[in-house]
Amino acid sequence: MIFQDLLQEMQAKEQKVSIPQGFQDYVNANNLKANTAASISIDSLKKLPKILRDQNTMVLRLGSRPASNQTYFSLVKSNNVNDFFFNDQALFGQLQPELFLPNVSIRSLFAFQLLPKVTETSVVNLAIASSLMAEALNLEDDKTIVVPATGQSTFTFNFKPLANEEVVLEHINGQVEIDAVFVAKRGGKEHLFVIEAKHGDKFDSLAKHKLLYPSLSLLQKLPSSMPIVPVYLRSIKTEKGIDFYIAECPCIVNQQDELYSLDTLSPCKVQALHLANY
Numbered sequence: 001m002i003f004q005d006l007l008q009e010m011q012a013k014e015q016k017v018s019i020p021q022g023f024q025d026y027v028n029a030n031n032l033k034a035n036t037a038a039s040i041s042i043d044s045l046k047k048l049p050k051i052l053r054d055q056n057t058m059v060l061r062l063g064s065r066p067a068s069n070q071t072y073f074s075l076v077k078s079n080n081v082n083d084f085f086f087n088d089q090a091l092f093g094q095l096q097p098e099l100f101l102p103n104v105s106i107r108s109l110f111a112f113q114l115l116p117k118v119t120e121t122s123v124v125n126l127a128i129a130s131s132l133m134a135e136a137l138n139l140e141d142d143k144t145i146v147v148p149a150t151g152q153s154t155f156t157f158n159f160k161p162l163a164n165e166e167v168v169l170e171h172i173n174g175q176v177e178i179d180a181v182f183v184a185k186r187g188g189k190e191h192l193f194v195i196e197a198k199h200g201d202k203f204d205s206l207a208k209h210k211l212l213y214p215s216l217s218l219l220q221k222l223p224s225s226m227p228i229v230p231v232y233l234r235s236i237k238t239e240k241g242i243d244f245y246i247a248e249c250p251c252i253v254n255q256q257d258e259l260y261s262l263d264t265l266s267p268c269k270v271q272a273l274h275l276a277n278y
Contacts, residue, residue: 001051002027002034003059006075016077017167020062022070040073045085045205058084060161060209060262063154063174074169076161076262083263086211086232088203091267092245097274100244102130112278118242120197123235124148124180127244132273136246137193137231139184148180148195155217163261171213178214183226190226191251194218197233206232208265211249219254227251230265241276 006026010018023036040061042048052059056079062072078084102109112118112126127133128146154173161169180195196211198204215230222228230249235242247267252260 001049002032002039003049003051003057003075005030007051007055007057010075010077016165017161017169018075020072020074020169022065022068023073024070026073036071040071043207043210045081045087045207048081053081056081058161058207060169061171061174062169063156063172065172071174072172074161078162078263084208086206086208086247086267088205088234088245091247091270092203092234092272095245095270095272097243097245097272100130100132100135100273100275102132102275104129104131118199118235118237118278120179120199120235121150123199123242123244124195124197124233126242126275126278127233127235128180128182130275132244132275133246134184136244136271136273137184137186137229137248139186140188146182146184148182150178150180152177153217155213157213157216157220158259159212159216160259160261161263163264168259171216176213176217178217181214181218192218192222192226192228193231194228195231195233197235199235199237201237203234203236206234208262212260212262212265215252216260219252222254224254227253232267238274241274242278243272243274245272246270 006018023040027034040059057075057077060074155176156172158168158170179197182193194215211230211232215228219228229251232247234245248269250268
């Protein structure tokens with residue numbers, strides 16, 4: 001059990017958040033063997049080690065440190081481990097997807113019908129090209145098809161793992177993947193929409209930091225006049241098409257000394273739309 005010693009130390013010191021440390025240093029000091037990515041890169045509840053689930057504790061990857069080639073991490077303990085995850089069943093289980101009819105040309109969507117298997121990237125592109133995303137996010141009508149940007153890089157930012165604790169964690173030069181990001185106007189104002197997408201054939205869960213990290217990575221590059229809207233997109237393949245479940249979180253704004261917390265990142269709006277014949 002990789003984290004048993006650290007959990008016991010946190011309990012003895014009555015800590016909610018462990019002091020960030022290098023994963024390999026921790027493993028070597030405790031005579032353990034473990035894969036870094038599998039141990040501290042957790043993107044869903046089912047991948048969280050049982051010992052952490054039982055202790056309502058999340059492990060967070062925190063990038064690197066100067067003169068160190070290892071990845072740092074911290075454990076964060078809450079009253080409920082679900083504070084760190086978007087639970088699909090809880091968010092979307094009561095929704096019945098409504099049929100969405102694209103108001104764009106058949107030509108613009110033809111290529112998507114040729115794909116034998118859709119990926120998370122193609123699902124996001126389909127949602128945007130069909131105007132389904134614009135409908136879900138209440139975007140202003142724009143004849144130009146938005147082309148989302150995607151990619152990965154290293155970013156540095158600060159955040160609070162728990163809103164009710166004073167502890168601030170530093171994510172330093174850590175790799176962050178961005179599924180999709182695009183700019184669109186809503187309510188007469190430009191917004192940056194950050195999408196974290198998951199595709200499959202059934203509900204699952206998503207670690208909240210998978211959406212918060214990309215949002216905070218881009219936030220520092222924006223003026224305070226442009227809010228970021230974090231969006232979790234879960235798509236489910238069915239016999240008749242694709243069900244799109246969209247969870248929109250409150251805006252994140254670049255304000256001086258404003259720190260956002262992981263556990264309070266929660267959707268303010270959820271809905272489900274069905275795109276037939278894909």
